[in-house]
Amino acid sequence: MITQNPANRPRALIAMSGGVDSSVAACLMQQAGYDCTGITMRLTHNETLGQSGYQTCCSEKDIEDAAEVAFALDMPYQVLDFTADFRAQIIEKFIRVYETGGTPNPCIDCNKYMKFRHLLDWAEEHGMEYVVTGHYARVEQDAATGRWLLKKGLDEGKDQSYVLYNLTQEQLAHIRLPLGALHKTEVRKIAQEHSFINAQKHDSQDICFVPDGDYARFMEQFTSKHYPAGDFLDQSGKVVGTHSGAVRYTLGQRKGLGLALGAPVYVCGKDMQANTVTVGPESELFDRIVYAEDVNWIAIPALTEPLRVTARTRYHQAEQQATVYPAENGFRLEFDQPQRAPTPGQAAVLYQGDVVLGGGTITRVEK
Incomplete structure (x- = not known):
């Protein structure tokens, strides 16, 4: 190069x-x-x-x-x-x-x-x-x-x-x-x-183009779209409230739902076509199997057999014990213990000790 x-x-x-x-x-x-x-x-x-x-x-x-x-x-x-x-x-x-x-x-x-x-x-x-x-x-x-x-x-x-x-x-x-x-x-x-002007400067924490954290407001301003309200559903499909646009919610979210259902509920799923957000108990958030595509291998040229690894599905998550298997278009990651809200769009990054084995983008999850 x-x-x-x-x-x-x-x-x-x-x-x-x-x-x-x-x-x-x-x-x-x-x-x-x-x-x-x-x-x-x-x-x-x-x-x-x-x-x-x-x-x-x-x-x-x-x-x-x-x-x-x-x-x-x-x-x-x-x-x-x-x-x-x-x-x-x-x-x-x-x-x-x-x-x-x-x-x-x-x-x-x-x-x-x-x-x-x-x-x-x-x-x-x-x-x-x-x-x-x-x-x-x-x-x-x-x-x-x-x-x-x-x-x-x-x-x-x-x-x-x-x-x-x-x-x-x-x-x-x-x-x-x-x-x-x-x-x-x-x-x-x-x-x-060295008396650098930024010696005590705070670290940047937010997405650089959404510094106030309101990504839905940014998206509406950037696209000139309006993301309409829709139905909150429970696990049985019953309407239990009205949300303010499905893009505004992420898997595992509890705060800001505005629902009073007698027990805490969390975002467990979204149907973007129907503009619905499904809520349920925290127990519904846990999945053990993660599929990833758009994979990049670093420590190995390719994955040809199952390997024991530790893995993160979020940036600041503690590494978790798992086995990774070759899969069509990427890999299948099976955790020893179910993980809370692994989310499509996020990265699954694999480690062996302090070495990054590789990683990919989560496409779907299974129990």
């Missing part, structure tokens, strides 16, 4: 989000002797999305912070505009998945389609060997097999390997993640020592 630079100093593109993590990643790569160029991807225009942008990543304030850190490091810096691709690849898919009843994970898609694809291409075009990000994960090469491995970050509370499972062998060979062996407290200390 990227040819070696004949110069003595290896060249690296630093993906700078404006946060403390990518700033420290830039600093560490400079200290390691790399010739670094900072790049911020402009992914949205916040005014267009109706957002102030001050609590998101990739906002105007983030661009200012990234530029100031790059200046402090005496490092070349550019802003690249990818708003059109971000709209097509991320925002429109996000809306499409919600409208068909799933729950998307746009951060995974952004890493796959935007950050590592576009930045690696840009790096290659400009003679750079590596793309560097501030993710808390590790990239290592297996000496025995030659395969590149993705491993969990050593800071368990910050590990981001889950959202990087789509990285390919070719990409991993040209990616450097200098924070993988550090804890967040160490990263902030480095930033303070």
Whole structure:
């Protein structure tokens, strides 16, 4: 993908989000002797999305912070505009998945389609060997097999390997993640020592284009559609109330239903064609079998036989014991114990120890 630079100093593109993590990643790569160029991807225009942008990543304030850190490091810096691709690849898919009843994970898609694809291409075009990000994960090469491995970050509370499972062998060979062996407290200390403007900046928690968390309002504004009210149904199909649009509810949701049925109820299913939302007791949320497609394998070239793994079906979920089996178009994951609300649209990511085996997008679940 990227040819070696004949110069003595290896060249690296630093993906700078404006946060403390990518700033420290830039600093560490400079200290390691790399010739670094900072790049911020402009992914949205916040005014267009109706957002102030001050609590998101990739906002105007983030661009200012990234530029100031790059200046402090005496490092070349550019802003690249990818708003059109971000709209097509991320925002429109996000809306499409919600409208068909799933729950998307746009951060995974952004890493796959935007950050590592576009930045690696840009790096290659400009003679750079590596793309560097501030993710808390590790990239290592297996000496025995030659395969590149993705491993969990050593800071368990910050590990981001889950959202990087789509990285390919070719990409991993040209990616450097200098924070993988550090804890967040160490990263902030480095930033303070260098007087970075963002040393105490809060981490971005929300979807960058929906910083207030009201994704249904964003979808209606973006599409000019109105998602109409419909029926809440119980497990027998009886109408028990009126909801405010099926896209507004996710599997496992309890709060905000506005139902008084004598016992707590949770969203257990949605029929987007009929615009109905089925509610029931929490016991109805548990499933043991998950099917996934659009699979990417990292530690192995392909799955040819059942393997014992641990797995996550949500970003911050504790890993659970399971067995993965080859299946048509992907894999079948059977957990030792039923899991609460594994949801189509989310990712099932598989681990063996601290190594990411691979992962895929959940398409359906079974009891």
